[in-house]
Each structure stands twice: as C-alpha cells, then as structure tokens.
Amino acid sequence: MVKTSFVALAVFVACAVHVHGASDDVEVAWENFQAHHPINTKSQTETTKRKENFVKTHNMIVRHKKNKMATFEMEHNVFSVMDEEEKKLYTGAIAPASRDFTHYITDETMRQLPTSLDYRTNKCLSAVKNQGSCGSCWAFTAIAPLEFAQCKKTGVAVVLSEQQLVDCDTSNGGCGGGWYTSAWNYMKNGSAKQSLYTYTATARTCKFTSSMISSKVATYGYVASKSPSAMQSALQKYGPLAVAITVVKSIYSYKSGVYTDVACDNLGVNHGVVVVGWGTLSGLDYWIVRNSWGSGWGSLGYILIQRGVNKCSIETYPATVTSVV
Structure with a gap:
C-alpha cells in the first residue's frame, strides 16, 4: 500500500x-x-x-x-x-487459469457494422471513475457494463458500487486484484447503488444489505477471443465490453492519439478496462477504451488503443453483461 x-x-x-x-x-x-x-x-x-x-x-x-x-x-x-x-497499485487484473466456457456468448450473428460507434456520451454510461491506489480495476471493469445494461433495460441511468465488490466479493481479492466475470457471478445476488455504498479505495468489512440493491446480473458471457468483428457486434448488441490489457510504462503517460506501442504486446494482462466504441484516425483503426484512473488522465479518462491487432492483448478476454434482472 x-x-x-x-x-x-x-x-x-x-x-x-x-x-x-x-x-x-x-x-x-x-x-x-x-x-x-x-x-x-x-x-x-x-x-x-x-x-x-x-x-x-x-x-x-x-x-x-x-x-x-x-x-x-x-x-x-x-x-x-x-x-x-x-x-x-493502479492496476489489478488477474486472469483466470482457464476461461469458463459455460459462460460464453454463442450468438455471434454478424450484423452490418458502422464505421464508428461511441458510447462516451450515452446517458447509460456513468462518468469516468477513479480506483486510486487500490488494485480494484476488475471491479470498475465489471460495474460499467452492468450500469449500462441496467439503464438500457429501464431507461434510467444508475451508478453502482465498486466498493461493495472490494469488500464483499470473496471470489476476488479486493485491492489485491481480481477478475470481472467472477464479479458478475457474485452480482447475481445484487449490486448496491453507489450512493449507499461509497468508494474508499481500501478494503473494509462488508456492509452490504439487500436494501442497497439497484441491479442484479442475470446473464453474462465472453465474446469470441481475438475476433474484433465479434467484439464490434457485441458492442452494438449489448453495450460496453469488459477487457483486460497489459499496462506498460508508456500507458501511464498517455495523452492522446492512437496507442500503438509494441512494448505491451505478447505479455500477460494486468489491468481491466472497458471498451465503449471504435473508430479510425489517420488510417489507424482503434478501440475507445474507458480507464479507471479519473478524468484527469489521458483524454478525459479515455485512451484510443489500436484495433484489429490485439494490441496489449485487448482482444483476448472480451466479455459483457448480456441481461439483468
């Protein structure tokens, strides 16, 4: 710490x-x-x-x-x-030894894909958050797609609690790291409203009660690995995708443009982030990626990462919430 x-x-x-x-x-x-x-x-x-x-x-x-x-x-x-x-301490993704193929999105029917998609201004995407010096990126990566799915169903924006996951989800390690699909499995029993369970960037005793619930995960699944088109299709159908990337030195100092540093390639993932769209800039295809380091980092809290080449392993572990209770 x-x-x-x-x-x-x-x-x-x-x-x-x-x-x-x-x-x-x-x-x-x-x-x-x-x-x-x-x-x-x-x-x-x-x-x-x-x-x-x-x-x-x-x-x-x-x-x-x-x-x-x-x-x-x-x-x-x-x-x-x-x-x-x-x-x-600002990362925290710990990839599982093997993927749970019982939770896999099999409906990959290709649809007409637009040249760009951007959820950053969508009412269902809450403001960029800040995990601080707690390895809880996995919790932030899990919460954003759930918030979006809940809002998409009801039409009402919701802000959910990462701190509940840090304190209460024993399948993960709090500030010591974790994984987003494990968090979704835990949140089948309910996710608290953030205003009722606020973030502290430290692990505490679990204080969750059922009266705090604002959403529940019904189903979730992985998208086909290393398939940019499958990710695009899932983004269109369901909303933001949880992914894991490899953070290296240059990412901490990112400001703008399409991130293409080869230093992050072919290494183990260490950080969870959320893909909220795609586009092309100066001939370079990119993913729009929401980080959890506050809006003061990068481009108002976002980074554009090269698309279609599995840059930083971003296309290896895509997953999303497919339905909510």
Missing part, C-alpha cells in the same frame, strides 16, 4: 491538470510539474527520489516526442513521480 505521505498525491489522479507543451529542459519541466502537482514530500530524501522518477519519465516523453512516426502523444501527470511498484 502506498505510504501515507503519498495519499495526497494519489487523489490528484481524478483532477490532474496536465503540463501541456512542457519544455524539453528537465529543470523547467520539473518546476512546471510541481506548480501543477504539489507532491508534499516530508524529507529531502523523498523529494530527491520523486525527482529521479520524474527525470526518468521526462526522458521517456522527450524521446517519444522526437519520434516522427509516433501515433500518440505523451505527457506528465501524477504517475510521473511514482515508483514502478506504486504504479502497479
């Missing part, structure tokens, strides 16, 4: 003000960063460590900016001063 002195730093993820157009000069960039992201260190040793982390990130960003073939931009944000172990 992140030390107490770093907690204030973590909460800035949700409302970070990015340093746009920062100078390539590291000292100037460091001064600009501190003006926008006060780190409140308690000792010179800690300040020195934070600056060393910043310099490493800065050099990576500068090298990337000089790459004329780059398809995405990078920038400084609160992750710039974190150690690698601290950054890992």
Whole structure:
C-alpha cells in the first residue's frame, strides 16, 4: 500500500491538470510539474527520489516526442513521480487459469457494422471513475457494463458500487486484484447503488444489505477471443465490453492519439478496462477504451488503443453483461 505521505498525491489522479507543451529542459519541466502537482514530500530524501522518477519519465516523453512516426502523444501527470511498484497499485487484473466456457456468448450473428460507434456520451454510461491506489480495476471493469445494461433495460441511468465488490466479493481479492466475470457471478445476488455504498479505495468489512440493491446480473458471457468483428457486434448488441490489457510504462503517460506501442504486446494482462466504441484516425483503426484512473488522465479518462491487432492483448478476454434482472 502506498505510504501515507503519498495519499495526497494519489487523489490528484481524478483532477490532474496536465503540463501541456512542457519544455524539453528537465529543470523547467520539473518546476512546471510541481506548480501543477504539489507532491508534499516530508524529507529531502523523498523529494530527491520523486525527482529521479520524474527525470526518468521526462526522458521517456522527450524521446517519444522526437519520434516522427509516433501515433500518440505523451505527457506528465501524477504517475510521473511514482515508483514502478506504486504504479502497479493502479492496476489489478488477474486472469483466470482457464476461461469458463459455460459462460460464453454463442450468438455471434454478424450484423452490418458502422464505421464508428461511441458510447462516451450515452446517458447509460456513468462518468469516468477513479480506483486510486487500490488494485480494484476488475471491479470498475465489471460495474460499467452492468450500469449500462441496467439503464438500457429501464431507461434510467444508475451508478453502482465498486466498493461493495472490494469488500464483499470473496471470489476476488479486493485491492489485491481480481477478475470481472467472477464479479458478475457474485452480482447475481445484487449490486448496491453507489450512493449507499461509497468508494474508499481500501478494503473494509462488508456492509452490504439487500436494501442497497439497484441491479442484479442475470446473464453474462465472453465474446469470441481475438475476433474484433465479434467484439464490434457485441458492442452494438449489448453495450460496453469488459477487457483486460497489459499496462506498460508508456500507458501511464498517455495523452492522446492512437496507442500503438509494441512494448505491451505478447505479455500477460494486468489491468481491466472497458471498451465503449471504435473508430479510425489517420488510417489507424482503434478501440475507445474507458480507464479507471479519473478524468484527469489521458483524454478525459479515455485512451484510443489500436484495433484489429490485439494490441496489449485487448482482444483476448472480451466479455459483457448480456441481461439483468
């Protein structure tokens, strides 16, 4: 768990003000960063460590900016001063040893696919949330499709509780990580309204009661693996898809554009996110991906990840809620 002195730093993820157009000069960039992201260190040793982390990130960003073939931009944000172990606390997907094929979407009848689809402004998609330094991405990945499915059925937007999953879902590991389909199985018994079970980014004693229920999962399933067209069809039919990706250093500093870094390919997944659409930019096909690091990260909390090549393993574990009670 992140030390107490770093907690204030973590909460800035949700409302970070990015340093746009920062100078390539590291000292100037460091001064600009501190003006926008006060780190409140308690000792010179800690300040020195934070600056060393910043310099490493800065050099990576500068090298990337000089790459004329780059398809995405990078920038400084609160992750710039974190150690690698601290950054890992913002992930948390643990893939199962094998998939449960009893929960598989078999209705893959292909339909006419539009050139783009974007649920970001759909009333059934709640605002981007922030998991903080708790490895609960799996819970956020599970909740967004359920919120959408519930709203799609009733016509009324709903915001559900990730904290209930962190505290009560014993099939997963709270802030220690988990998996979205296991969470859906748990939520067949009910998902609490967020206002009745608020998020704390720490594991606590379960306080869930049936009076808090605002939705229940009826059915869910995996979409065909490594089949972009099947994912598109499922997105059209059901709504947002839960997926797992491999987060590497460059993703923490993502700003905009289509993410194409080969560094994340052919590695084990470590983070759960939600695909909410697709499109094409400058000839590059992409997925629109909702993260759980707050709206201050990336493009208002979203990242565009290259589509059709299983970038960062995004097309390996797609799944979604197919019906609600």
